[in-house]
Amino acid sequence: MATAYSEISPTQLMRLIGTPEAPVLIDVLSDDDFTLDPRLIPSARRHHPDQILHLLPELAGRRVVVICQKGKKLSHGAAALLRNHGIAAEVLAGGNWAWRDAGLPLVPVASLPQPHSGGLWVTRHRPKIDRIACPWLIRRFVDPKAQFLFVPPAEVTAVAEKFNATPFDIENTFWSHRGPSCSFDVMMTEFGLTTPALSRLAAVIRAADTNKPELAPQAAGLLALSVGLSRQYKNDIDQLEAAMPLYDAFYRWARDAHDEGHDWPAVKN
Known part of the structure; x- marks a missing residue:
């Protein structure tokens, strides 16, 4: 999968997770989409897109990857908002579905x-x-x-x-x-x-x-x-x-x- 300049591929992200260089992962899936598969990419935390700017103080100076179901409007919009405020924000290319289809680990929220x-x-x-x-x-x-x-x-x-x-x-x-x-x-x-x-x-x-x-x-x-x-x-x-x-x-x-x-x-x- 080709990635745009503002995107990171699942394989590239998996290489960072678990290391001190891992970015902050922000999951912005809608509640309906998340209910269909209530699992998170390792170390990710959920936030509603309209609340994303509340995170600015803790994201200053950090690299951020934003995640939605398919890597489209929700994640690109939230990442663009963060970049407007000086945050180095990217989008997971293909979103949760691409991560899942690549067979990469997902953490059940129930656990x-x-x-x-x-x-x-x-x-x-x-x-x-x-x-x-x-x-x-x-x-x-x-x-x-x-x-x-x-x-x-x-x-x-x-x-x-x-x-x-x-x-x-x-x-x-x-x-x-x-x-x-x-x-x-x-x-x-x-x-x-x-x-x-x-x-x-x-x-x-x-x-x-x-x-x-x-x-x-x-x-x-x-x-x-x-x-x-x-x-x-x-x-x-x-x-x-x-x-x-x-x-x-x-x-x-x-x-x-x-x-x-x-x-x-x-x-x-």
């Missing part, structure tokens, strides 16, 4: 905790692997504005109820281990994010989190780095922020370089 944007999650303090990997997945693919609370294990359930937060990686909750699957596996599946790259990354996380290094040789490195970060940072939020680039790098390995090796001396042609 998303409320609110869909800026949601609050809570888990046990002093995280190591799963409790860092899950926030990375949520922020990169589900809710870039998500907030995370780290509290003593005995207080997770009460904090979740008191602050309307979603508990995760704690026993007897929805977002937690299921059989051999760790919480990251569960989120990847429930959010419709079972891509080859994330599945490859999930295997490493599962191996490190469940002490089964035989499942993935990279698990030993992830475990060492995770334990090191937990010792380096006393504040769990500082640890999470420091670990985000680590998981960004693991994701790029899983997506683009999982079959690449390294040796010494270098082979000379």
Whole structure:
């Protein structure tokens, strides 16, 4: 599909999602169209087109991609409005239908905790692997504005109820281990994010989190780095922020370089 200067193709956009360079994705589908297929492109959030200018303060300096059903009037009109106010806004070529037809992942809205944007999650303090990997997945693919609370294990359930937060990686909750699957596996599946790259990354996380290094040789490195970060940072939020680039790098390995090796001396042609 040829794209206009103000458009980005589904393939190009998928290469950006999950990375620190990902644009802000704004879904402007009509309610009727969205009801027909209530799923979102990963990290997108819904806004009515006539409310689009209310987002200007938070979009300043950001790259934006606007999405509608077919990539026509709603998304082009909203993107043009944003460009009039200095926002670098593009349209997803072909819209949601082109994304769907390309077989790219879509997140079922029914799986998303409320609110869909800026949601609050809570888990046990002093995280190591799963409790860092899950926030990375949520922020990169589900809710870039998500907030995370780290509290003593005995207080997770009460904090979740008191602050309307979603508990995760704690026993007897929805977002937690299921059989051999760790919480990251569960989120990847429930959010419709079972891509080859994330599945490859999930295997490493599962191996490190469940002490089964035989499942993935990279698990030993992830475990060492995770334990090191937990010792380096006393504040769990500082640890999470420091670990985000680590998981960004693991994701790029899983997506683009999982079959690449390294040796010494270098082979000379």
